[in-house]
Amino acid sequence: MEIKSISNKIFKTASKTNENQTNQSNHTNPFGVNFKGKMITADVFDSSEKSEVSFAGNIASKVAGKSKLITSTFIGAMGNLSNSISGTLNKAVNTFKNAGKSINRVWNYLNDTNVSISFDLVKRSSRRLADIYTDNKVYNVSELLKKNPLDYIGPKFKDAVAVKEAALA
Amino acid sequence: MNNDKKLKNIIDALAQHQDNSAVEVLEEIGTNSSSDEVRRLTAKALIERNSHDSLSVLILKKGKGVNDLSTSVAMSTINEILSLKDKTEVIKVLDEAQDSNEDESIKETARSIKALMAFSA
Numbered sequence: 001m002e003i004k005s006i007s008n009k010i011f012k013t014a015s016k017t018n019e020n021q022t023n024q025s026n027h028t029n030p031f032g033v034n035f036k037g038k039m040i041t042a043d044v045f046d047s048s049e050k051s052e053v054s055f056a057g058n059i060a061s062k063v064a065g066k067s068k069l070i071t072s073t074f075i076g077a078m079g080n081l082s083n084s085i086s087g088t089l090n091k092a093v094n095t096f097k098n099a100g101k102s103i104n105r106v107w108n109y110l111n112d113t114n115v116s117i118s119f120d121l122v123k124r125s126s127r128r129l130a131d132i133y134t135d136n137k138v139y140n141v142s143e144l145l146k147k148n149p150l151d152y153i154g155p156k157f158k159d160a161v162a163v164k165e166a167a168l169a
Numbered sequence: 170m171n172n173d174k175k176l177k178n179i180i181d182a183l184a185q186h187q188d189n190s191a192v193e194v195l196e197e198i199g200t201n202s203s204s205d206e207v208r209r210l211t212a213k214a215l216i217e218r219n220s221h222d223s224l225s226v227l228i229l230k231k232g233k234g235v236n237d238l239s240t241s242v243a244m245s246t247i248n249e250i251l252s253l254k255d256k257t258e259v260i261k262v263l264d265e266a267q268d269s270n271e272d273e274s275i276k277e278t279a280r281s282i283k284a285l286m287a288f289s290a
Contacts, residue, residue: 079197144182149191160176
């Protein structure tokens, strides 16, 4: 008996029993296993191709998952940062608003209040300032050194001594 | 500027002034003042000038400088004399006070100062 004829006999039985079997690829069911006369379809068996696909997919999904985690962390941090920045900006804005309100209050007060300036006080104050400036200049030692002792310094010495003696009296 | 500051500046200027007429101003106005402080500052200024004329006012004249009626002014003047770095002129004036002066108190004071100078040397 030829091997071919033997194999034909074995598989012939299978093909006879499944007359309605369509020309499907038998790589998922090479032995033509059937259940109650019905051919068992490929989805029952684990496909090696599918497992390969899922392995690659697992890696990709793991990477995607990790990157999703990183991304979500980053986005979360950005969100917090933006919240803190906006908080700081709001505080600054409020400070300026309050300053503006204070300035406004002062301005309104000044506009509403009647301010009268005493010119006599201004005159006295400016005269006092002028005296202080003059004294500092006149009684400066280096300035006095340039003057004549008898004609210039003498009279000033006399006046200062008179004031001193008056205070003792 | 208050009066004390003015006084101080005026007296300082007279102590350093190049013109010798400053001695005359110091003697006429300063040594004759009724204020002890003015006389004390004036004596200090005259000692700072360290000239024969200025030291003569303090050592040879009655009631002025080392012969001042106020003990505090007299002692202050003697201290300033003893503190002088260059005592050449003051020794000359002290010798002059001992030799030619008629007033015994002036002579005695000059002698005492010379003795003190010898001890502190």
